[in-house]
Amino acid sequence: MATAKGKAKSAAVAPAPTISEEGNRRGDIVRAAGRLFREKGYSATTIRDIAGAVGMRSGSPFYHFKTKHDMLLAVVLEGIRDIHAAVEVEARKDSPPRARFEAMLRAHLRQLLGEEGRDFAAALLHESRHLEAAELAEITALKDRYEAMWQALLKELKKTGEIADDSRTARLFLMGAMNWTVQWYRPEGPKGIDALAKQLAAFVLR
């Protein structure tokens, strides 16, 4: 255990690589945890559930993570990173504001509703509250940058008269319309998601 514990610590504290870069087993745990957290919630998911999902015994996940808390942290971090990265790509393009807006909506919704990202996204949206402010520091920082991206775009749309309101509150209304899709959207291919983005753009733009 001297060895094992040492490894566990450095793995848990490490600069937290993105999932694709992670050692396979650690990544497997994060993905399984994400799925279970989305399906049953953090508190109702047991270490045994997670271990079982990746073919481990109940003690083994603790070789990769110090606590269940740290697993949640890894899942939530993956969630905000993926969304931020996906939307930033679209935000950086210099297409007209309206087209950029629709592309950002599409990227956000794809992360929320698509198979690749939805487990992490759901944990980010609904289970973050089980983490304390100190643990959330990196997540909060990324979230701030993410929100600023949207706010800047709303400001542009206001300037061209395409949106009625570019306040913080308006941005939160918009985020709500998007994030709530998680509660009712039933997957029927990426085509459905893209159509949803179009419809939302038409709903809020003039």
Next chain:
Amino acid sequence: MATAKGKAKSAAVAPAPTISEEGNRRGDIVRAAGRLFREKGYSATTIRDIAGAVGMRSGSPFYHFKTKHDMLLAVVLEGIRDIHAAVEVEARKDSPPRARFEAMLRAHLRQLLGEEGRDFAAALLHESRHLEAAELAEITALKDRYEAMWQALLKELKKTGEIADDSRTARLFLMGAMNWTVQWYRPEGPKGIDALAKQLAAFVLR
């Protein structure tokens, strides 16, 4: 126990009175459970938490409810009833569609964010998934009627050209904008809530 169990059963199965009509102790439990479910989530809340909050010992809540599940059911039911009742009052008035719309937004948001209803509303929005479809029958029926009310109003607004889209999806976008406020709104009196309703109306109406 023959007595106690008999009572517990009839209390749990009874036609589920509204909170104000309930025996005080049962109502106390429902209110305490609602608050704790909102603060910590259903799974992370223990019977001992709930019992402690109303000054009981850990076994005593089971005199009023057969299971923890049934407590959640009572909380969620109170949530949908309160929201439905509050918004229906506004929907029945025969003011112009725009005014009625704003009043309905206000009523919904007051239930979500005001002190009286927010615990029940939060449980309705976030903890219902721990209940099974059969248990949710009454809740689902009320929810359907609730949604139909909104859909009808959107249709009116579409006819007068005040909204761009009156589809089911549009309604869900609107619900999302409202329900998401639970995640970010910090109470500063009912004035803040009413202003929010106005701002949302202006955001989606033309």
Next chain:
DNA sequence: CCTACCGATCGGTAGG
């Protein structure tokens, strides 16, 4: 509604 309790399960650890 309390006392006293039960079996099951939980997150986590020692030792390899």
Next chain:
DNA sequence: CCTACCGATCGGTAGG
């Protein structure tokens, strides 16, 4: 990463 385990806690119950 497994085996074997621990103390704590959980939902729920018998009996009054």
